[in-house]
Amino acid sequence: MAEIKNITVDSKIPEGPVAEKWTNYKAHQKLVNPANKRRLDIIVVGTGLAGASAASTLAEMGFNVLNFCIQDSPRRAHSIAAQGGINAAKNYQNDGDSVYRLFYDTVKGGDYRAREANVYRLAEVSNNIIDQCVAQGVPFAREYGGLLANRSFGGAQVSRTFYAKGQTGQQLLLGAYSSLNRQIELGKVKSYNRYEMHDVVMIDGRARGIIAKNLVTGKFERFAAHAVVIATGGYGNAYFLSTNAMGCNCSAAMACYRKGAWFANPAYVQIHPTCIPVHGDKQSKLTLMSESLRNDGRIWVPKKLEDAKRLQEGTLKGSQIPEEDRDYYLERRYPAFGNLVPRDVASRAAKERCDKGFGVNNTGLAVFLDFSEAINRLGKDAVAQRYGNLFDMYEEITDVSPYEEPMMIFPAIHYTMGGIWVDYELQTSIKGLFAIGECNFSDHGANRLGASALMQGLADGYFVLPYTIQNYLSDQITVPHFQTDTPEFDEAEKQCIAAEQALLDIKGKRSVDSIHKELGHILWDFVGMARSKESLESALKSLKDLRKEFETNLFVPGVAGDGMNVELDKAFRLKDFITMGELIAYDALNRNESCGGHFREEYQTEEGEAKRDDANYFYVSCWNYEGSDEKEPTLIKEPLEYEAIKVQTRNYKS
Amino acid sequence: MANITVNLKVWRQAGPKEPGQFKTYTVATDTDTSFLETLDILNEQLVEQGEEPIVFDHDCREGICGMCSLYINGHPHGPATGATTCQLYMRRFKDGETITVEPWRSAAFPVIKDLMVDRNAFDKIQQAGGYVSFNCGGAQDANALPISKESADLAMDAATCIGCGACVAACKNGSAMLFVSAKVSQFALLPQGQVERARRARAMVKKMDELGFGNCTNTGACASECPKNISLSNIARLNREFLKAKIKE
Numbered sequence: 001m002a003e004i005k006n007i008t009v010d011s012k013i014p015e016g017p018v019a020e021k022w023t024n025y026k027a028h029q030k031l032v033n034p035a036n037k038r039r040l041d042i043i044v045v046g047t048g049l050a051g052a053s054a055a056s057t058l059a060e061m062g063f064n065v066l067n068f069c070i071q072d073s074p075r076r077a078h079s080i081a082a083q084g085g086i087n088a089a090k091n092y093q094n095d096g097d098s099v100y101r102l103f104y105d106t107v108k109g110g111d112y113r114a115r116e117a118n119v120y121r122l123a124e125v126s127n128n129i130i131d132q133c134v135a136q137g138v139p140f141a142r143e144y145g146g147l148l149a150n151r152s153f154g155g156a157q158v159s160r161t162f163y164a165k166g167q168t169g170q171q172l173l174l175g176a177y178s179s180l181n182r183q184i185e186l187g188k189v190k191s192y193n194r195y196e197m198h199d200v201v202m203i204d205g206r207a208r209g210i211i212a213k214n215l216v217t218g219k220f221e222r223f224a225a226h227a228v229v230i231a232t233g234g235y236g237n238a239y240f241l242s243t244n245a246m247g248c249n250c251s252a253a254m255a256c257y258r259k260g261a262w263f264a265n266p267a268y269v270q271i272h273p274t275c276i277p278v279h280g281d282k283q284s285k286l287t288l289m290s291e292s293l294r295n296d297g298r299i300w301v302p303k304k305l306e307d308a309k310r311l312q313e314g315t316l317k318g319s320q321i322p323e324e325d326r327d328y329y330l331e332r333r334y335p336a337f338g339n340l341v342p343r344d345v346a347s348r349a350a351k352e353r354c355d356k357g358f359g360v361n362n363t364g365l366a367v368f369l370d371f372s373e374a375i376n377r378l379g380k381d382a383v384a385q386r387y388g389n390l391f392d393m394y395e396e397i398t399d400v401s402p403y404e405e406p407m408m409i410f411p412a413i414h415y416t417m418g419g420i421w422v423d424y425e426l427q428t429s430i431k432g433l434f435a436i437g438e439c440n441f442s443d444h445g446a447n448r449l450g451a452s453a454l455m456q457g458l459a460d461g462y463f464v465l466p467y468t469i470q471n472y473l474s475d476q477i478t479v480p481h482f483q484t485d486t487p488e489f490d491e492a493e494k495q496c497i498a499a500e501q502a503l504l505d506i507k508g509k510r511s512v513d514s515i516h517k518e519l520g521h522i523l524w525d526f527v528g529m530a531r532s533k534e535s536l537e538s539a540l541k542s543l544k545d546l547r548k549e550f551e552t553n554l555f556v557p558g559v560a561g562d563g564m565n566v567e568l569d570k571a572f573r574l575k576d577f578i579t580m581g582e583l584i585a586y587d588a589l590n591r592n593e594s595c596g597g598h599f600r601e602e603y604q605t606e607e608g609e610a611k612r613d614d615a616n617y618f619y620v621s622c623w624n625y626e627g628s629d630e631k632e633p634t635l636i637k638e639p640l641e642y643e644a645i646k647v648q649t650r651n652y653k654s
Numbered sequence: 655m656a657n658i659t660v661n662l663k664v665w666r667q668a669g670p671k672e673p674g675q676f677k678t679y680t681v682a683t684d685t686d687t688s689f690l691e692t693l694d695i696l697n698e699q700l701v702e703q704g705e706e707p708i709v710f711d712h713d714c715r716e717g718i719c720g721m722c723s724l725y726i727n728g729h730p731h732g733p734a735t736g737a738t739t740c741q742l743y744m745r746r747f748k749d750g751e752t753i754t755v756e757p758w759r760s761a762a763f764p765v766i767k768d769l770m771v772d773r774n775a776f777d778k779i780q781q782a783g784g785y786v787s788f789n790c791g792g793a794q795d796a797n798a799l800p801i802s803k804e805s806a807d808l809a810m811d812a813a814t815c816i817g818c819g820a821c822v823a824a825c826k827n828g829s830a831m832l833f834v835s836a837k838v839s840q841f842a843l844l845p846q847g848q849v850e851r852a853r854r855a856r857a858m859v860k861k862m863d864e865l866g867f868g869n870c871t872n873t874g875a876c877a878s879e880c881p882k883n884i885s886l887s888n889i890a891r892l893n894r895e896f897l898k899a900k901i902k903e
Contacts, residue, residue: 053790056790057790060789060790071713071719071721072711072721072772072773072774073720073773073774073776073777073817074777075720075777075780075817076713076714076719076720076721077719078713078714078719080714080718080719080720081714081716081718081719090796090797092797128791128793130796131793131794131795131796132790132791132793133796134793134796134799134846135786135788135793135794135846136785136786136788136846137785137786137809137840137841137844137846137847139806139807139809139810139813139840139844140796140806141806141810142800142801142802142803142806142807143803144803145800146800146801146802146803147797147800148796148797164810164813165810165814167718167814169718170718170814170816171810171813174813177780178780178784178785178786179785179788179790181777181780181781181784181785182781182785182787184777184781185781185782191777193774193777216766245713245714245715245719246712246713246714246715247713279655279686280655280684280686280687282683282684282687282691282692282694282695283687283691284688284690284691284694284715285715285716287715287716288716392736393716393717393741396734396737396741396743397688397741397743399686399743399745462790463790463791466790509702511698511701511702513694513698514698555701555702555704557701557704557705557706557707558706563668563669563767564709564766564767564770566707566709567701567707
């Protein structure tokens with residue numbers, strides 16, 4: 001792969017020791033005074049935790065905000081489905097937590113591939129998030145004394161996770177949505193529901209607007225602003241089956257990428273260890289079972305192959321296997337963290353057992369998550385109180401009660417650590433274009449710890465972007481409101497219309513979903529939990545063929561611009577998923593090491609643990625678009641610099 | 655798992671102003687497949703035949719986003735209790751059964767296309783007062799104000815509302831009282847909601863009335879069909895809150 005070597009990546013990390021960088025930054029950054037804020041317009045695309053919190057906070061500050069979502073209401077963004085919780089370094093449990101420890105755990109959990117300064121800032125503002133959400137009336141779980149309750153999550157030895165039953169994402173999102181509603185009522189936010197961003201409009205090298213499709217009328221509309229913020233989530237749905245919502249897509253991010261925003265670390269995809277296993281080819285998505293279940297659930301497979309065989313045949317039940325014949329493989333391999341190892345470690349360990357033939361369901365691709373010990377220790381009622389809604393959800397889907405039989409789980413695509421490259425200010429490599437939440441790359445390195453996605457989304461939206469964007473906007477105060485009847489908008493809209501017409505004109509035989517499923521199989525089999533040079537090269541070849549199939553044999557019914565056309569909208573997203581799939585494969589092929597969610601079979605220790613190569617790969621891979629989806633992107637490296645933390649091999653054993 | 659074939663009698667409507675009608679389709683599925691996945695299968699078939707697929711709202715498919723709707727065999731979100739349409743599995747239906755699928759029917763939720771309706775009225779009610787007026791930054795420490803576990807749990811129960819609109823669809827009057835009461839209750843039960851308590855109740859009820867939702871006659875259909883089991887006692891609380899607010903006025 002071609003590398004561009006003459007570019008120095010400026011990540012704008014402030015001077016000073018890591019613990020003082022954010023304070024220093026805020027003390028010296030440029031601000032926009034209240035009267036001038038009224039003159040500035042900001043587009044925020046997305047209404048998840050990052051988008052809704054940014055839109056409401058920017059509006060509270062006085063900016064004029066235009067806020068877009070593809071759903072029928074901002075409240076439906078997929079952040080709502082986050083179950084387990086949100087981390088913060090409050091140390092309310094007096095168990096030795098601190099900002100530094102949260103910072104350290106996050107960097108270590110990310111396998112030393114995150115940017116140190118960003119992560120420290122994240123840990124620093126984590127406490128403000130909890131204060132902010134409580135003030136909004138978010139009903140977090142509480143102890144009898146009236147104080148906030150905590151639970152533990154993977155990759156930590158403290159209890160720092162705040163939660164609201166198994167619906168923490170819902171409650172946090174509804175909190176942000178309530179603040180957003182207040183600003184809509186006050187007229188500071190204009191809300192556009194059922195709109196999908198198709199392109200970012202550039203004027204004189206800066207992002208100055210977007211072309212968005214009104215999904216109800218089917219027509220394109222133009223929107224201009226002084227800055228554009230995208231908060232459009234991750235690209236997990238490239239794999240077709242994932243825990244993402246059906247509408248989650250990477251098209252807004254791809255539009256930015258095609259306009260010159262670098263895409264960073266696409267190979268870092270998180271595979272969540274505790275999802276309900278795939279049951280058939282009609283399945284449309286996978287359902288997550290919260291990581292919080294690993295507080296009390298124990299993960300195991302049979303010790304004996306013959307037991308596994310009988311489980312696969314359906315002639316034996318998990319509950320019938322005696323204690324001494326069970327292999328609690330996480331407790332065995334990682335005594336210090338046990339069932340609470342980080343997600344990448346837990347997922348790979350499950351795959352390892354299933355690859356060896358110890359899988360426990362009819363496909364051989366499942367392991368047990370068992371609550372019998374917890375039910376004996378705490379009683380059924382206490383377990384029901386903690387996890388009742390998750391147990392009910394499991395039973396509804398599988399027809400098996402987790403109170404009676406151990407749950408069956410298997411890893412599934414869940415979250416993407418990679419994303420649009422941003423500097424310390426969350427600005428992309430395009431001036432005036434910012435990326436926040438899951439759609440940027442910055443804080444989780446090669447693996448995200450549980451309960452840290454909610455933290456990062458809200459940190460970016462409430463406490464980071466509203467500051468850093470002012471450093472950009474401070475010299476824009478004399479720029480008048482933009483008009484959308486300029487040649488740049490004309491051209492951008494023309495291209496959107498042409499791209500859509502091209503999809504309709506293919507008039508082939510295959511549905512969008514049938515091609516998407518094929519894409520998913522290629523990515524899961526060859527660019528999934530275990531990758532190799534060989535598998536990645538074969539994936540790139542298959543993806544090239546698949547693109548050809550898409551371009552020549554797709555069928556989309558209907559005509560352009562004539563009302564709602566769901567198939568057309570899905571086809572638009574699938575085109576970008578194919579390009580995204582290639583980007584993941586290119587990055588995975590380039591990175592000749594294993595780290596976090598990126599596991600290359602060639603690079604592992606004798607015990608099967610990931611083997612990093614810090615001498616050669618201690619950098620962020622930034623991919624630059626070369627003008628066509630068919631051309632290989634070029635690589636730009638942002639070297640990582642660690643001052644506070646000593647880079648070492650991750651150890652969850654002792 | 656068993657393979658089954660069902661007949662889906664589906665409401666088709668080209669647009670808000672167009673007349674609609676039922677159309678029946680036969681589709682092969684199995685008992686481990688979800689109801690919405692069965693609709694996906696049907697849509698694949700329709701696309702292959704060059705017909706327009708059935709439009710319906712859905713997103714998270716795990717019962718939390720509130721996007722899916724559908725009135726199935728006379729019940730919002732179908733026959734299962736405490737579950738949304740996306741959590742409904744075909745094992746609830748018999749081989750050969752005819753299943754009637756309609757959109758939410760309420761004056762306040764006009765049909766956009768087929769089974770998809772416009773629920774923007776719910777957002778408008780929330781915008782009228784469903785929040786604590788508080789700007790980001792400057793919050794006190796989260797543990798500075800203890801809240802009893804009982805209040806926090808009750809507030810959480812009310813806050814679980816997913817805003818799907820099943821309560822309105824279930825109500826013969828098309829009333830949004832359960833939805834409004836859930837938000838009003840959440841804040842009435844928490845100290846953070848006290849300052850604006852009366853204003854909130856007045857503003858949200860006023861907006862609900864303006865938007866064409868019907869009156870509540872306490873039939874309880876809303877709570878019994880609610881996929882999140884939001885309790886009817888919230889409506890009693892809303893009535894008290896509203897009355898108190900009116901007296902203060």
